[in-house]
Amino acid sequence: MASGRAPAQPAAGRPGRSRRVSITLLVVMAVAIACTVMASMSAAAIVGSTSCSRDPALLNVAVSTDLAPAIQQIARVFNGEDHSVGGRCAQVQVTEEDSATAAGQIDGQQAQPGLPPVDAWIPDSSLWVDVARSYPLGAQAVQPTGLNVAESPLMLAMSASAAAATQAFAVTPGWNLLLPASVGGPPASLGLRVELPDPQQSATGLATLVEMSRLLGNSPAARASFAKFVFSAQTTTDFGNPISLAAFVASAGPPANEHPVTVTSEQAVLAYDRANPGQPLAARYPIGAVSPLGSPKLDYPFVLTTASPLELAAARMFEKALQQGYAASVIRYDGFRSADGVGDSSPRSFGLSAQPIQPAVTPTSSEAQTTLQAWQKLGVGSRDLTLIDASAAMDTPDGNGSQTLEQALTQASALGLSLFPDTTNMGLWEFSADLTGTKPYRQLVSVGPLPAELGLITRRQQLQQIIETLQPTQAPAGLYGSILAAYQQMQASYRPEFANAVLVLTAGIDNAPGDISAATLLARLRAITNPDRKVEIVAIMFGNAGNFTALQQVASATGGGAYEITDPTQILKVFFEAISQRLCNPGCSAP
Incomplete structure (x- = not known):
């Protein structure tokens, strides 16, 4: 069956967005030149x-x-x-x-x-x-x-050593193998690293994305799970030939000894196995519990x-x-x-001929386009002004009997900051009352790229240091006036290549004398909201003493969302629920 010709080599694709890129990509890129x-x-x-x-x-x-x-x-x-x-x-x-x-x-x-x-x-x-x-x-x-x-079905693929170490293919896998453990994937202890060919450059990647979307569904919770999958996967070039697959396999060996899993075509698997008969890939046709799921094909x-x-x-x-x-x-x-x-027919040692194959339903053009648009929306870098409550309300117990609301906010903020990729632009304000003259807020860090240097440290490091040392004042909270000022600042400095947002972390209490009311804030937001300069407000309320209903109305007026948390670790769930709002059509419900 071997042709004797050199395998085809990948060319550079249509420019895509910036994402986390696997080290394997550095090897594969050399093939394209x-x-x-x-x-x-x-x-x-x-x-x-x-x-x-x-x-x-x-x-x-x-x-x-x-x-x-x-x-x-x-x-x-x-x-x-x-x-x-x-x-x-x-x-x-x-x-x-x-x-x-x-x-x-x-x-x-x-x-x-x-x-x-x-x-x-x-x-x-x-x-x-x-x-x-x-x-x-x-x-x-x-x-x-x-x-x-021609045709070539798609397969889940791992190196033989990684498959043996994890037993990921001990039973015929489904597409859930690629999911994080928190949304139905395999145990995190397996250490699987999903390498997904960029859906903007690879039909294999796009077909995979369609299957993942079908698997998860379209409910608000499903959108959050889809966002978790997208953020957990590492974007790579297509593993469509023996050279790129050899680089993929090498990452599973010493010294890294990692457990990467990817999706590639049956033809690419056969070509690799013929070139490496002593060490064939571990590859399986994915199956699904419902009829649309299965192995898509390149046609x-x-x-x-x-x-x-x-x-x-x-x-x-x-x-x-x-x-x-x-x-x-x-x-x-x-x-x-x-x-x-x-x-x-392929040699029995390759292990393909005895496997069952369940063909996936071919996606319609609208299904593929909708899924690709979802990927693109999630891949847009974010530009966020974080507004942190430093009022006396944050010095009250969190209700769990172990710490104050400020301590809970500090823990949640540190966890949340770690989720934002380096493509993020972020700044930080704090608010209570009369922090800058009569203004209830003041800037602590200007909005800019997280990896950019500010003196001897990066903006990310500076944010982390400030968050860890924030202390509540004994002043009341000018919450609504601070939200309006932050919104106006982000709208005035709007950047169309980003998703622009104001992130509000607060006890939800507004009690500063002379501050505007929630009704006034809503009226002002509705008057200045501009769909061509969209800025979302995402509000996260700590404790249960605040006016959560008002925060929901404020966030909703800008297309954002409001969330209550009682445990700092809930910030992880909130992050993906909030970012999945990008996938909403107008009027769709928040998670």
Whole structure:
């Protein structure tokens, strides 16, 4: 079954958002550098090897990097058969191109100088066709033919050593293997590290995200669980070839001895196993308790993207060639299944042939788009002004008999700060009464990037130090006036590339003489709220003496939420519930 050709190598994809990136990525990125040069060389070789040398009708086919070697072989045979169209010789030129990159080229979202125009396209998944057609230029250019050239189901994969150490595959796993323990995943003691191919760059990652969304559902609690999954997973490039999978496996060995788990295609698993017969991957087809769940598949559709009658005629000829038995045999020889789902047999030592496979229901374009948008919303960096209550109300017992509200707030704030990634911008105010002249609030740390240096320490470290040393005053609380000032500050300095918010940590009591009322605050917020400069208020109330109803109304007026906590560790739950509000459509309920 081994083809003897060098495995296809990944190209750089469409620019994505900044996320935590696995160390494995540093190794994988090195593979991508020579891709464009290799693609152009292989394309030129195909054309140059034919007898048609004068003014051919040239069809440029952009093909997913994993399938490109097989399609190149089919194109060589096609080019040698002297096909003609409009009195000219029809020739096929195959360009290896990462599917996300090709989609950006076709839909106009990412120009690719130096690459030839795409006349026909074979991405690794129909999901990319939906993405391209969601833009006006793509909707005009992309013409599906209904032909799928190949198939490759997706699998959960680990190194053999990690699978043996954790027994994660002792029974056939479901998608819950990728979840954190707190929302139904395996015990944290297993030490699994989920490496998720970036859904903005990888159909494998996007299909995985769809399955996770289906598994969790769409309730308020499910949105919080989905946010926990997104924040717990490490974003990587696609593990779609033996080189990238070798880097993945290496991270499970000494000295790290980690337990990474990822999702990759059956074809990539077979290619890796053939290259490493003495140490095959541990890989399983995921199953699901309900019918939509199971193993999604990469389906490699053949799509037309040219309006030229001559090139369309050549594309139709090549489409017929792709449906011939020879083409199916070449595709299966490279480890793919042909379009009818049939694959060549694999060695028993690989452990794939005896496994049951439960096909997942193919996602609709709207389901995939909604899921991808959820990922993008959760990935937007946050810009937060934290408003901490330093009034006398915080010096009262927390109700649990062990500490004051201020001590509980300090513990909760330290835990909460650790959850914010370095992409966060954050600042800190405290409030009680008359802290800055007659103003009830004062700035302790300006809003800015958490990792930025402020003197000898970072902003994150400065926030941590201040939080740990905050002491309540004996003054009353000017809560509502401070909230309004913080909201106006964040609205005036609004940054559209962030999710902008005011985080209020308070006992919920407003008793400062001369401060505005809750009703006045609500009226002012409703008057100045601007959907084009959206700033959410997220209020967290400690104890039970405050006016929680008023905080709920204030937060709701800005699209935010209010939460009561009686234990500092509840801040973890609040964090994910609050951030999952980004997934709400207008009017959806808070967790």
